[in-house]
Amino acid sequence: DVKVTQSSRYLVKRTGEKVFLECVQDMDHENMFWYRQDPGLGLRLIYFSYDVKMKEKGDIPEGYSVSREKKERFSLILESASTNQTSMYLCASIRSGSSYNEQFFGPGTRLTVL
Amino acid sequence: AQTVTQSQPEMSVQEAETVTLSCTYDTSESNYYLFWYKQPPSRQMILVIRQEAYKQQNATENRFSVNFQKAAKSFSLKISDSQLGDTAMYFCAFRRYGGATNKLIFGTGTLLAVQP
Numbered sequence: 001d002v003k004v005t006q007s008s009r010y011l012v013k014r015t016g017e018k019v020f021l022e023c024v025q026d027m028d029h030e031n032m033f034w035y036r037q038d039p040g041l042g043l044r045l046i047y048f049s050y051d052v053k054m055k056e057k058g059d060i061p062e063g064y065s066v067s068r069e070k071k072e073r074f075s076l077i078l079e080s081a082s083t084n085q086t087s088m089y090l091c092a093s094i095r096s097g098s099s100y101n102e103q104f105f106g107p108g109t110r111l112t113v114l
Numbered sequence: 115a116q117t118v119t120q121s122q123p124e125m126s127v128q129e130a131e132t133v134t135l136s137c138t139y140d141t142s143e144s145n146y147y148l149f150w151y152k153q154p155p156s157r158q159m160i161l162v163i164r165q166e167a168y169k170q171q172n173a174t175e176n177r178f179s180v181n182f183q184k185a186a187k188s189f190s191l192k193i194s195d196s197q198l199g200d201t202a203m204y205f206c207a208f209r210r211y212g213g214a215t216n217k218l219i220f221g222t223g224t225l226l227a228v229q230p
Contacts, residue, residue, distance in 0.1 A: 004158075031216050040123070042205060042222040058217075090159065094216045100147055100166060103218055105159040 004106040019078040023091030030096040032074035037088040120221035135191045137206030145211035153203040
């Protein structure tokens, strides 16, 4: 079974802190994604990576950066956390090659910025 | 740009009954894929069912089936014999055919509550 894990289920940080959210997948997937989930807005794509060290901005990249130094790990970085970044963050991965492939999700990290 | 619309923020159904969740989308492409994902309370999002746009036949997975109307750009999910474990947030999603990134475009979700 594909497994996508995220470093924390719940996280509380203070405004201005640097925050790292880690995601690891164990099935050698090429593509990885970070989404933000907010009530009434669904899932919005922050960043995605289609290979090691390769990244592209999604729909809402402002205030975020990412890092992918190894194929299995994709990190989301909030350089200076703000209260409007309080949200649920979901990581996902998918094998490239077919648009029919299933995207697998992690359990999510609920981040609160005070 | 593609968009996905789920017009029912919340729905409720009695156990053992049938419920239909609506989804419409907008695209100018002829080949694409559509998905329904389920997010149970405090649990991981999982794939429920998927449909290839060039296939006329509606997809079915056990109690879950879709009504895909390509001309109307509609992709509804029917859950038969609803069970308490079907209580979840359901997301409709669109993916373009081809490309290297496999990006999904999600709707805003429908929160389904199955009542005993």
